[in-house]
Amino acid sequence: MIHENLTPLYRDLLSNLGEDPEREGLQDTPKRAAKAMQYLTQGYHQSLDELVNGAVFSSDTDELVIVKDIELYSLCEHHLLPFIGKCHIGYLPQGKVLGLSKFARIVDMYSRRLQIQELLTKQIAEAIQEVTGAAGVGVIIEAKHMCMMMRGVEKQNSSMRTSVMLGQLRASQNSRQEFLKLLD
Structure with a gap:
């Protein structure tokens, strides 16, 4: 062990x-x-294939699918202090949809590694893209970082927001706007 x-x-x-x-x-x-x-840090011992475990299903849905407010807890790789927040994921299916619980499991797998929020956002987006072959993927993370709140500048009300847009959610202003509007 x-x-x-x-x-x-x-x-x-x-x-x-x-x-x-x-x-x-x-x-x-x-x-x-x-x-x-x-x-x-158990995310180091998990793989995307094992985690998804075949929970990708054929579907003729091609409209935006959003899963929001997925809680996340991670450790900052610079100070080993927690950052805590929410992840919002949107994707444009292209023949395949992912089982709902797998979004949370993907967020957890990458969150349970020493991280920076910028990379975490990218890893989640790329994993959803890889698994689903979606026409577009958007991921937004909002988090509070204890390394900013408990030490250093000690700013209690600070938070960080990162986003990664892939495919059509990056290329199409309309698709991106729809994603952002549906998060409200």
């Missing part, structure tokens, strides 16, 4: 912070922290 390799590292971290890892409240913390980190 990976967390068994991480446990002594968390024990050393606590010691280097000036804590006593043997005190009552911290005795199991290295193991719990290691298990938590393993869970928060």
Whole structure:
């Protein structure tokens, strides 16, 4: 198990912070922290093919499909602090649709890696494109970053919004506007 390799590292971290890892409240913390980190980074051990598991279905639908407000939790690769937000996905099917729960699973898989929001947005869009062969894909992520809120400039009300548009959602102003309008 990976967390068994991480446990002594968390024990050393606590010691280097000036804590006593043997005190009552911290005795199991290295193991719990290691298990938590393993869970928060489980996306490294998942693949898109395994995750989708054949849940792509033939369909004659060619109108915009939107799944919005998918919660996401990730860790900033610069500080290992969380960023938390929502992901909105739209796509223009072209003969295939994706099972609804798979959108959330794709968001989770890429979120559960050390990330920057810009790359996360791109990875999700490209994965939806790859799996569905859609005529267009749009992904917007809105998130609050603890590295901006808890340290450094400490701006509590700041948030970041990123978008990636592929195919027709990038090329067609009308398609892009429809996607953005339907998010309201």
